[in-house]
Amino acid sequence: MAKQSIRKELKVSAIENGTVIDHIPPKSLFQVIRILNLDQIDHQVLFGTNLDSQKYGKKGIIKVGNKYFESEEINKIALVAPTATLIVIKDYTVVYKSKVEIPDRINRIVKCFNPNCITNHQDIPTLFYVLDKEDLKLRCHYCEKTTKKDDIRFV
Amino acid sequence: MKNRSLISISDFSREEILFILDEAEKFEKRPNQKILEHFVVSTLFFEPSTRTRLSFESAANRLGARVIGFSDAASTSVKKGESLKDTILTVSNYCDVIVMRHPQEGSARYASEVSPVPVINAGDGSNQHPTQCLLDLYSIRKTQKTLENLNIAFVGDLKYGRTVHSLVIALTQYNTTFHLVSPPELKLPSAVKLYIKERNLEYFQYTDLAEVAGKVDILYMTRIQQERFADPLEFERVRNSYVLTNALLDHSRKNLRILHPLPRVSEIHTDVDDNPKAYYYRQMQNGVYVRQAILSAILGAIPMK
Ligand SMILES: [Zn+2]
Numbered sequence: 001m002a003k004q005s006i007r008k009e010l011k012v013s014a015i016e017n018g019t020v021i022d023h024i025p026p027k028s029l030f031q032v033i034r035i036l037n038l039d040q041i042d043h044q045v046l047f048g049t050n051l052d053s054q055k056y057g058k059k060g061i062i063k064v065g066n067k068y069f070e071s072e073e074i075n076k077i078a079l080v081a082p083t084a085t086l087i088v089i090k091d092y093t094v095v096y097k098s099k100v101e102i103p104d105r106i107n108r109i110v111k112c113f114n115p116n117c118i119t120n121h122q123d124i125p126t127l128f129y130v131l132d133k134e135d136l137k138l139r140c141h142y143c144e145k146t147t148k149k150d151d152i153r154f155v
Numbered sequence: 156m157k158n159r160s161l162i163s164i165s166d167f168s169r170e171e172i173l174f175i176l177d178e179a180e181k182f183e184k185r186p187n188q189k190i191l192e193h194f195v196v197s198t199l200f201f202e203p204s205t206r207t208r209l210s211f212e213s214a215a216n217r218l219g220a221r222v223i224g225f226s227d228a229a230s231t232s233v234k235k236g237e238s239l240k241d242t243i244l245t246v247s248n249y250c251d252v253i254v255m256r257h258p259q260e261g262s263a264r265y266a267s268e269v270s271p272v273p274v275i276n277a278g279d280g281s282n283q284h285p286t287q288c289l290l291d292l293y294s295i296r297k298t299q300k301t302l303e304n305l306n307i308a309f310v311g312d313l314k315y316g317r318t319v320h321s322l323v324i325a326l327t328q329y330n331t332t333f334h335l336v337s338p339p340e341l342k343l344p345s346a347v348k349l350y351i352k353e354r355n356l357e358y359f360q361y362t363d364l365a366e367v368a369g370k371v372d373i374l375y376m377t378r379i380q381q382e383r384f385a386d387p388l389e390f391e392r393v394r395n396s397y398v399l400t401n402a403l404l405d406h407s408r409k410n411l412r413i414l415h416p417l418p419r420v421s422e423i424h425t426d427v428d429d430n431p432k433a434y435y436y437r438q439m440q441n442g443v444y445v446r447q448a449i450l451s452a453i454l455g456a457i458p459m460k
Contacts, residue, residue, distance in 0.1 A: 116260050119261060123238070143280070
C-alpha cells in the first residue's frame with residue numbers, strides 16, 4: 001500500500017510552493033498549458049497526462065512552482081477543463097483546494113465568434129453571459145450571438 | 156423612460172411597450188406638436204438607410220426638434236479611422252439624443268455605454284432594430300384592435316431576417332399562435348423557437364404559402380435575398396413560390412392585414428397593393444408616430460405614469 005502511493009507520487013513530483021491543477025480531462029491538458037501561457041513562463045512546470053483517476057478514469061495534472069493564478073486565469077481553466085481542481089500549496093502543505101467553477105459572466109478573456117461583432121472591430125473588452133454551463137454556451141453582451149464550446153477562442 | 160437608451164426590444168418591459176404604443180396613437184391623431192423645440196436629435200447613419208433615417212427625421216421635425224447628423228460614414232472622420240467611441244463622444248456634445256445605424260452587431264449597445272446622452276438603435280448589423288419591432292406591434296394592434304391571442308403568419312426568409320426574430324420574440328408576450336412559412340433552408344432558427352416553446356405557445360411550420368392564407372389575422376411578408384442561395388436556379392424557384400397574389404387571399408379572414416417591413420421586391424404582387432387588406436404603406440407611416448413617441452419618452456417630454 002505504502003509502496004504503491006510512493007510510486008504514484010513519483011509520477012509527478014510534489015512542489016514546495018505553487019499551484020496544482022488536478023483532474024484535467026486528458027484531451028484538454030495541452031490547451032490549459034497554452035491558455036495559461038505556461039510554455040512561456042520561467043517558473044518550474046511539471047505535468048502528466050492519462051494518469052489514472054478514480055473519479056474520471058484518466059486525468060491530466062499540472063504543477064506550477066511559485067505561481068498563484070488570478071481569477072481571470074482560473075475562469076479560463078474552468079472554460080476548457082470544467083472538472084479541474086485547483087490546489088494551492090505552501091511549504092508542501094495544501095492551503096486551498098477547490099473545484100474550478102464556470103462564472104455567470106465572462107469578462108475580457110474570450111473572443112466573440114461572430115466576425116461582424118463590434119468587439120472584433122474596435123478596441124472593446126468582451127463580455128459574455130453564460131447560458132449553459134453543462135453544454136457550454138456564451139451569449140455576447142454586444143452582438144447577442146451565441147458562442148459554443150468548440151468555438152471558444154481566447155483573447 | 157427619460158434618458159434611457161433603446162438598443163434591443165427586450166430593454167423595454169411589456170408596460171413600457173404598451174405605453175409607447177398608446178402615446179404613438181396620440182401622435183397619430185395630432186402629429187404636429189412643438190414639444191421637442193429645445194432639443195437636438197442627431198442621426199448617425201454609419202451605413203445608409205434612407206427610409207429609416209427620413210422616418211426618424213420626420214418624427215423629430217414634426218415635434219419641433221432640430222436634427223443634425225450624417226447619412227453615410229464615407230464623408231466623415233469615421234472613414235479616416237476614428238473609433239466609434241470617439242465619434243459618439245464628439246457628437247454627444249452637440250445633441251440630446253443619438254439615433255444610430257451601424258453595419259456591425261453590438262455597435263449600438265457599445266455606443267450607449269460610452270455615450271452621456273441616450274442612444275436609439277436604428278439597426279446594428281443583423282442584430283436588432285427595435286423601432287421597427289415597435290411599429291410592427293403598433294400596426295398589428297391598430298388593425299386587430301388587440302395584441303392578444305392572434306394568429307400571425309411569417310412568410311419568406313425566417314432564418315436571417317432580424318425583423319422577424321425580434322417581432323416573434325416580442326409577440327410571445329401576447330399569447331400569439333405562430334404560422335411559419337419558409338423554404339426548408341430558411342426556417343426560423345431554433346434559438347428563436349425556444350422563446351415560443353418557453354411560453355408554451357403553439358407554432359406550425361409550412362413550406363406552402365397557400366396553406367396559411369385562410370388561417371391567420373396577420374400575414375407578415377419578408378423578402379428572400381439572392382445572397383442566401385449558392386444556386387441561382389434554386390433562388391428563382393424559391394422566390395417564385397413565395398409570391399402573394401390576390402387569388403391567394405380569396406378565402407382569407409375578413410380582418411386579415413398584410414404587413415411587410417419594406418422594401419419589397421417581388422414577394423407581394425403589385426395587384427395586392429389596392430386590396431383593402433394590404434397594410435404595408437400605412438405600416439410605414441405608423442413608423443413616424445412610433446418614433447415620435449420613442450423620442451418624446453426618452454427626452455422626457457411625455458412622462459410615463
Ligand atoms: Zn459579439
